[in-house]
Amino acid sequence: MKCLRPAALAAVVLAAVALPAAAQNANPQLLAFTCQGCHGTAGKSPGSIPALQGKTAEQILALLKDFRDGGRAATVMGRIAKGYTDAEIEAIAKEVASWK
Ligand code: HEC
Structure with a gap:
């Protein structure tokens, strides 16, 4: 088992590096999908x-940035908002505002 560890570690590091790149190209619908679990x-x-x-979209964008930057008190939204780049937050805000 010991000899597998470097390979396993490499896989974890690769996944960590690959994820943000993948998220940049993520479909806004997928990014915003998880919000519905709570909202x-x-x-x-x-x-x-x-x-x-x-x-x-402007209201959601402002709220998410406020949560992320700690300007708005939150139980969970601060942590959630920190997980997204500016571009992702903009995409999410537009998507959520389009929900009917
Ligand atoms: C784990 C549950 C959960 C998830 C997932 C979640 N939220 Fe929230 N959201 C909350 C809670 C709870 C609040 C109230 C503020 C707080 O305590 O964090 C909130 C508040 C907000 C507000 C402020 C609304 C207002 O009128 O004050 C916005 C905007 C928001 N969330 C957007 C989102 C978006 C966009 C997503 C998806 C990226 C999302 N939330 C995902 C639980 C969640």
Whole structure:
């Protein structure tokens, strides 16, 4: 088993390097898909998490950047927003604003 470790490590490092590159080309629909797990299908929140439905792309963009930069208090959104580049946040904001 010991001799497999460098190969396993290389695979992990390669995956870590490859992921951000892949994310840059990710489909906005895929990027925004996960938001619905908490914010409800098409952003129509079924519970206490704020709805995303009805917000403009500009509003969502500003909120996400605020969460990411720590300017807006959050339980989870700060950590979520930190996972995206500016380009990804812009793509997500446009996609979420287009939900009907
Ligand atoms: C794990 C659950 C979860 C996921 C996944 C999630 N959110 Fe949130 N979101 C929250 C919670 C909870 C809040 C309230 C602020 C806080 O406590 O973090 C929030 C707040 C927001 C707000 C502010 C809404 C308002 O009216 O104040 C926006 C915009 C937002 N989320 C966008 C998104 C987007 C876009 C995604 C997908 C990239 C996403 N969220 C994914 C849980 C989630």
